[in-house]
Amino acid sequence: MKMNFKSKFFYAGGDFGINIMWQLTVFYLLFFYTDVFGLSPAKAGLVFFIAKIWDGFTDPLMGYIADKTRTRWGKFRPYLLFASIPTLISIILCFYTPDLSEDGKFIWALSTYITFTTLYTVLSVPYGSLIPAMTQDIDERTSLSSYRYIAASCGAIIVASLTLPLVGIFTDQKTGFVFAVSSFAILALIFLILCFYNTKESFAKYNNEKYSLKKIFRMLIENKPFQLILIAISTTWIANNMKTATVVYFVKYNLNLEQFFGPIVLGAILQIILGAWITNLIKNKLEKKDIFIIGTLLYVISDLIIFYLIGYNNFWTLVFFASFGFIGFGMAGVMVWSMLSDAVEYGEWKSDIRAEGILNSFFNFFFKFGVGLSGWLAGQILEKNDYIPQAINQDQGVLLGLFQIGYLYPAISGTIAIIFMLNFKYSKEFYSNIIKEINLR
Numbered sequence: 001m002k003m004n005f006k007s008k009f010f011y012a013g014g015d016f017g018i019n020i021m022w023q024l025t026v027f028y029l030l031f032f033y034t035d036v037f038g039l040s041p042a043k044a045g046l047v048f049f050i051a052k053i054w055d056g057f058t059d060p061l062m063g064y065i066a067d068k069t070r071t072r073w074g075k076f077r078p079y080l081l082f083a084s085i086p087t088l089i090s091i092i093l094c095f096y097t098p099d100l101s102e103d104g105k106f107i108w109a110l111s112t113y114i115t116f117t118t119l120y121t122v123l124s125v126p127y128g129s130l131i132p133a134m135t136q137d138i139d140e141r142t143s144l145s146s147y148r149y150i151a152a153s154c155g156a157i158i159v160a161s162l163t164l165p166l167v168g169i170f171t172d173q174k175t176g177f178v179f180a181v182s183s184f185a186i187l188a189l190i191f192l193i194l195c196f197y198n199t200k201e202s203f204a205k206y207n208n209e210k211y212s213l214k215k216i217f218r219m220l221i222e223n224k225p226f227q228l229i230l231i232a233i234s235t236t237w238i239a240n241n242m243k244t245a246t247v248v249y250f251v252k253y254n255l256n257l258e259q260f261f262g263p264i265v266l267g268a269i270l271q272i273i274l275g276a277w278i279t280n281l282i283k284n285k286l287e288k289k290d291i292f293i294i295g296t297l298l299y300v301i302s303d304l305i306i307f308y309l310i311g312y313n314n315f316w317t318l319v320f321f322a323s324f325g326f327i328g329f330g331m332a333g334v335m336v337w338s339m340l341s342d343a344v345e346y347g348e349w350k351s352d353i354r355a356e357g358i359l360n361s362f363f364n365f366f367f368k369f370g371v372g373l374s375g376w377l378a379g380q381i382l383e384k385n386d387y388i389p390q391a392i393n394q395d396q397g398v399l400l401g402l403f404q405i406g407y408l409y410p411a412i413s414g415t416i417a418i419i420f421m422l423n424f425k426y427s428k429e430f431y432s433n434i435i436k437e438i439n440l441r
Contacts, residue, residue, distance in 0.1 A: 012151035014195030017188035019155035045379020052372025063361025074201035076126035160265035235417035238370035239410035275330020292335035298328025
């Protein structure tokens, strides 16, 4: 059954709000820690890494809680209403700068960031679990994922293009960041509330039986599609987050184009949106696996050409080849979210356990782990090469390290994703048949 535009639009609006918060941490938090708050790059990277270890415990727990939730609003939607405000307050605190010692700054950064990622989990895991509860149509799930991906990219556009101009309103960057983040938080809240009121869990299923951890673990072991998709998203998002975690440094120091940071990132995100739009056009013509591989191959090839043949001194040549990579990433990104929804049906068919929350929580953890790994790696490279905050001329080791993080390492990650997805044997026809079988039980 086809879904109406209103449901798709407001569902996607939820990810617009969620991604505004997320992209603030991805694009700017490492830079904020090193260049504004005054943390060393190594300690700043360590904040990201420790927080993601914590997420390894909280994400699966939240998935289990979401699957067991039963309210008059559904299983997942209530969290959009009740978790939004605490999460938004926590992201503001991440960009607040109390006057502390070096150790005090590290403790503040770690505690506020862990608080944010925990509350973000409470919000994002249920949201990400909504698609299979909203529709059982395989192609509609891809359409929903495309809407969601485009909306999330619009959130990234807002953050990337407006943050530094908003910060620049104030002579003190510390005050500017609090103002900018608070403004974004209000905008995000509006869209999250609208998402809650304009979505329905038409196909939500409630597990009355209490499942042991052993049975849930067995379900995960038996769900082969989920395991392959998990590897795909881990490598795909590690590739993306390596770029985004260091792009503000790369534009400022490698390209010497800090004043054009907003337009540069805007152009990249628009190309990602184009890739998501292309995916929606061809979703009925190709298998999901094939679209994912094509998209990933595009960004792997473009990154390798840039790193080994083009370099970063010729800006427009770099932009030309990079555009193919961003389009490819948009295609691959839509597909992993769409395939996750199908993996929920496989898990129910194979083990009789429907666990949208648990599967999405593992997805969410590996997604966030990519951010933590990228932030830690960037911090280590900057520290090792004697990065000096705000210095006009950085050491060549710093510049090379930023170039590697942005192009070489993502290409390696994408290649790993392709190798694993070549073993994905589950077609749209296969999933349609198991959904029919589940409905007959």
